[in-house]
Amino acid sequence: MDGNGRWAQSHGRPRLDGHRAGADSVRDITRASRQLGIEALTLYAFSSQNWARPAEEVMGLMTLLREFLIGERSEILDNQIRLEAIGDVEKLPPMVKEPLDELRTASAMHTGMTLTLALSYGGRESIVRAVREIARDAAAGTLRPEDLDVDRLTGYLPTAKLPPLDLLIRTSGEQRISNFMLWEIAYAELVFTDVLWPEFRKEHLHQCLEVYAARERRFGLTSAQLGLDPA
Ligand code: IPE
Ligand code: MG
Numbered sequence: 001m002d003g004n005g006r007w008a009q010s011h012g013r014p015r016l017d018g019h020r021a022g023a024d025s026v027r028d029i030t031r032a033s034r035q036l037g038i039e040a041l042t043l044y045a046f047s048s049q050n051w052a053r054p055a056e057e058v059m060g061l062m063t064l065l066r067e068f069l070i071g072e073r074s075e076i077l078d079n080q081i082r083l084e085a086i087g088d089v090e091k092l093p094p095m096v097k098e099p100l101d102e103l104r105t106a107s108a109m110h111t112g113m114t115l116t117l118a119l120s121y122g123g124r125e126s127i128v129r130a131v132r133e134i135a136r137d138a139a140a141g142t143l144r145p146e147d148l149d150v151d152r153l154t155g156y157l158p159t160a161k162l163p164p165l166d167l168l169i170r171t172s173g174e175q176r177i178s179n180f181m182l183w184e185i186a187y188a189e190l191v192f193t194d195v196l197w198p199e200f201r202k203e204h205l206h207q208c209l210e211v212y213a214a215r216e217r218r219f220g221l222t223s224a225q226l227g228l229d230p231a
Helices: 004-010 015-036 048-052 055-071 073-078 094-106 123-140 150-155 202-214
Strands: 040-047 081-086 113-121 167-170 189-192
Touching: 004 015, 015 040, 015 055, 015 113, 015 202, 040 048, 040 055, 048 055, 048 113, 055 073, 055 094, 073 081, 073 094, 081 094, 094 113, 113 123, 167 202, 189 202
Parallel strands: 040 113, 081 113, 167 189
Antiparallel strands: none
16 A cells, blocks of 8 residues: 555645544455455555655554454444454554554454455565574474475465465555565465555545456466466
């Protein structure tokens, strides 16, 4: 979700107004995804690196996160959404951590859609954590190095319980990954749109899904193998 700051700037408003407008997009996209029957939606809300932004902006973002968790609580529960979080959530202030934990617990049994917030999240940081645990298990003798493979490593990542990543959308015209789901994007389709996040609404999501649907996903195979060649 990128472009909040530029959206605010283009309207001559403080950056935090952009984040506030971005929160409206979060609501709209979450609702639209649920309606579309998307199994899992993960929102990159705050990166490990975002902590280094000005304290005032970090504080503002934390306040908005709290407002989202409290304000959307009933809609999340009413719509059978399971709320999850990935990232170093221990770093979050109690005003965010508490409503986050509460909603995770309250929605844990829901099966409608998994909404995951990436908070204090970094793809590299996630891999480091996984590797640290792998090393610990190897040292403890519960994991033999020769048994480690792609699936095993995947199991150590915070996204292990999510379905494979199909589509990654980045808004605001930037064409980079910025430390998001580095392992998980291996065969994901990437869609970049110039729309700034505060203006990204369900119509734009539908457009991105159309782009996605037109892609041929081969996973390293040939079209013929997949029966995708024109007759
Ligand atoms: C994304 O918008 C929101 C967060 C990172 C929390 P930005 O704040 O990165 O917006 P730009 O890139 O300055 O426009
Ligand atoms: Mg940005």
